[in-house]
Amino acid sequence: MRRPDEDLTPAEVAELGTLLAAERPQPTAAFGAALDARVAERFARTRIAAPTTYGRRRLLPSLIASAATLIALFVALQADSGKERPFPATALPGRSAPDSRALSEQAPAPAAALPQARALALPGAGAALDRSTRKVERAATLALGAPADRVDDVAQGVLGVVERYDGIVDASSVATGRGGGTASFALRLPADRLGDALGALSRLAHAHVRSRTDEATDVNQAYTSIRRRLANARAERAGLLRALQAADTEDEALRLKARLDAAERTLAATERAQRGLDRRIAYSRVDLTIEAERGGAGGDGHAFTPGRALHDAGRVLAVTAGVIVIAAAALVPLAIVLACGWPLARALRRRRREQALDAA
Amino acid sequence: MTATPTAVDATWERFEALYRSSRDDLYAYVATLLRDRAAAEDVTALAFERAYRRRRSFDRRRGDERAWLFGIARNAALDELRRRKRHATLAADPLDDPAPPLAEHDDEQALRRTTVRAALDALAPRERELVALKFHAGLSHAEIARVLGVSESNAGTLLHRTLTKLRRACLATP
Numbered sequence: 336m337r338r339p340d341e342d343l344t345p346a347e348v349a350e351l352g353t354l355l356a357a358e359r360p361q362p363t364a365a366f367g368a369a370l371d372a373r374v375a376e377r378f379a380r381t382r383i384a385a386p387t388t389y390g391r392r393r394l395l396p397s398l399i400a401s402a403a404t405l406i407a408l409f410v411a412l413q414a415d416s417g418k419e420r421p422f423p424a425t426a427l428p429g430r431s432a433p434d435s436r437a438l439s440e441q442a443p444a445p446a447a448a449l450p451q452a453r454a455l456a457l458p459g460a461g462a463a464l465d466r467s468t469r470k471v472e473r474a475a476t477l478a479l480g481a482p483a484d485r486v487d488d489v490a491q492g493v494l495g496v497v498e499r500y501d502g503i504v505d506a507s508s509v510a511t512g513r514g515g516g517t518a519s520f521a522l523r524l525p526a527d528r529l530g531d532a533l534g535a536l537s538r539l540a541h542a543h544v545r546s547r548t549d550e551a552t553d554v555n556q557a558y559t560s561i562r563r564r565l566a567n568a569r570a571e572r573a574g575l576l577r578a579l580q581a582a583d584t585e586d587e588a589l590r591l592k593a594r595l596d597a598a599e600r601t602l603a604a605t606e607r608a609q610r611g612l613d614r615r616i617a618y619s620r621v622d623l624t625i626e627a628e629r630g631g632a633g634g635d636g637h638a639f640t641p642g643r644a645l646h647d648a649g650r651v652l653a654v655t656a657g658v659i660v661i662a663a664a665a666l667v668p669l670a671i672v673l674a675c676g677w678p679l680a681r682a683l684r685r686r687r688r689e690q691a692l693d694a695a
Numbered sequence: 696m697t698a699t700p701t702a703v704d705a706t707w708e709r710f711e712a713l714y715r716s717s718r719d720d721l722y723a724y725v726a727t728l729l730r731d732r733a734a735a736e737d738v739t740a741l742a743f744e745r746a747y748r749r750r751r752s753f754d755r756r757r758g759d760e761r762a763w764l765f766g767i768a769r770n771a772a773l774d775e776l777r778r779r780k781r782h783a784t785l786a787a788d789p790l791d792d793p794a795p796p797l798a799e800h801d802d803e804q805a806l807r808r809t810t811v812r813a814a815l816d817a818l819a820p821r822e823r824e825l826v827a828l829k830f831h832a833g834l835s836h837a838e839i840a841r842v843l844g845v846s847e848s849n850a851g852t853l854l855h856r857t858l859t860k861l862r863r864a865c866l867a868t869p
Contacts, residue, residue: 342859343855347862352829354807354808355830356830358831360723361722362718362719363732370736370740370743373740374711374743374747377707378743378744378747691773692728692773692820693819695728695730695776
């Protein structure tokens with residue numbers, strides 16, 4: 336008899352093979368027929384309940400891609416809508432006239448609200464301060480677009496609005512030519528009618544708003560300071576006058592006169608500063624420019640033209656490219672994580688399967 | 696009613712040929728691995744279905760079709776084992792009739808079969824799998840290596856050790 340630790344001979348291997356082959360499990364005829372039928376149908380019927388998450392795993396990448404695209408779209412839309420907020424500064428290149436006009440009517444409200452908000456934020460400005468009496472210096476910048484052959488008309492319209500609202504033209508410059516033209520104005524408009532005046536300027540015939548900026552500065556502290564200095568200067572002058580009348584000696588009278596001269600100079604300077612500040616508060620500075628638009632001759636500058644269509648198409652492409660870039664920015668890190676994690680996940684799955692075999 | 700292919704589909708023809716040549720072998724392997732006839736039938740059908748659906752992704756450079764099919768079946772069977780372990784359901788249903796009884800000509804033959812069956816049951820699952828791949832499914836060493844993810848020489852060594860152990864168990868049986 337052979338010992339168990341001896342090497343296998345080929346004859347033994349053959350014999351074992353024969354015996355093991357005889358132990359081979361055989362499928363039943365019913366199972367064989369059923370499987371044959373399913374194969375012949377190319378597994379057309381419903382899948383048998385597969386103990387797997389294969390289908391879900393296949394869906395995962397597309398779900399991730401869809402989520403990333405949605406996030407990118409959301410971010411792009413948010414970014415795009417953020418550009419059109421009218422406050423604190425508004426820049427509306429290419430906006431159509433009705434849109435910009437509607438905006439110009441809405442814009443003064445937040446602009447007017449600004450000084451109040453700043454007043455509340457000022458150091459030392461307590462809640463007891465009456466916000467309605469605070470002194471605010473306002474300014475605005477308005478850029479209008481107009482067809483090349485209408486720049487002069489729009490400039491005339493500007494002057495008409497200034498006159499109607501009792502404003503002042505500090506400086507103006509109008510240049511027109513065959514290729515277009517520009518005009519610029521430095522205006523002062525009554526602060527209490529600034530909103531209406533800007534609205535009227537925005538609605539000028541043949542013009543549309545290209546951009547608009549509203550500014551407001553709280554000058555309440557400067558205002559009260561000047562008032563205080565003025566009162567002090569006046570009181571000093573009155574006191575010096577009384578002292579001069581009561582002067583007993585000529586030397587004293589001379590000395591008091593010299594002081595009185597200085598006090599009057601101070602008083603005059605303070606009054607000038609006060610008038611300047613009052614003027615700035617009462618009249619808001621408005622810098623207005625008019626620029627001729629290309630291709631606008633004879634039209635309103637907003638007609639549907641091939642050039643405009645090309646511009647719009649370019650804008651659509653730019654937004655699309657932006658969405659793609661954002662989506663890529665979201666997907667690339669995910670792809671890197673997946674690329675690193677995929678082999679690890681496969682190895683882990685394989686290990687778990689092998690463990691299941693060991694435990695069987 | 697069965698669907699009839701309307702166009703020449705090379706991948707389908709290859710799959711059909713693979714199915715015809717491997718159906719019983721695959722079942723035998725899976726049944727040995729799972730030791731449960733009903734589960735073996737489900738997993739065998741599932742393996743063929745998966746192979747059918749993935750037939751276009753088969754890459755001949757990475758091995759032959761039989762090894763690829765047995766790899767799919769192995770994964771499905773191991774998943775079934777995992778699921779069974781998680782759910783801790785029924786006790787394993789052994790193959791109550793591992794093979795149709797042969798015509799027993801003599802007592803010695805019957806004794807040998809009983810001895811081999813007992814020795815086979817005593818093997819570790821991995822060793823039983825090797826035996827199934829080699830003697831029930833008839834895979835070559837190269838194919839076994841591909842299915843198990845080991846080198847061909849390693850597969851040969853493992854098989855030799857398993858057979859040695861099997862013979863030892865047979866000789867040790869009184």
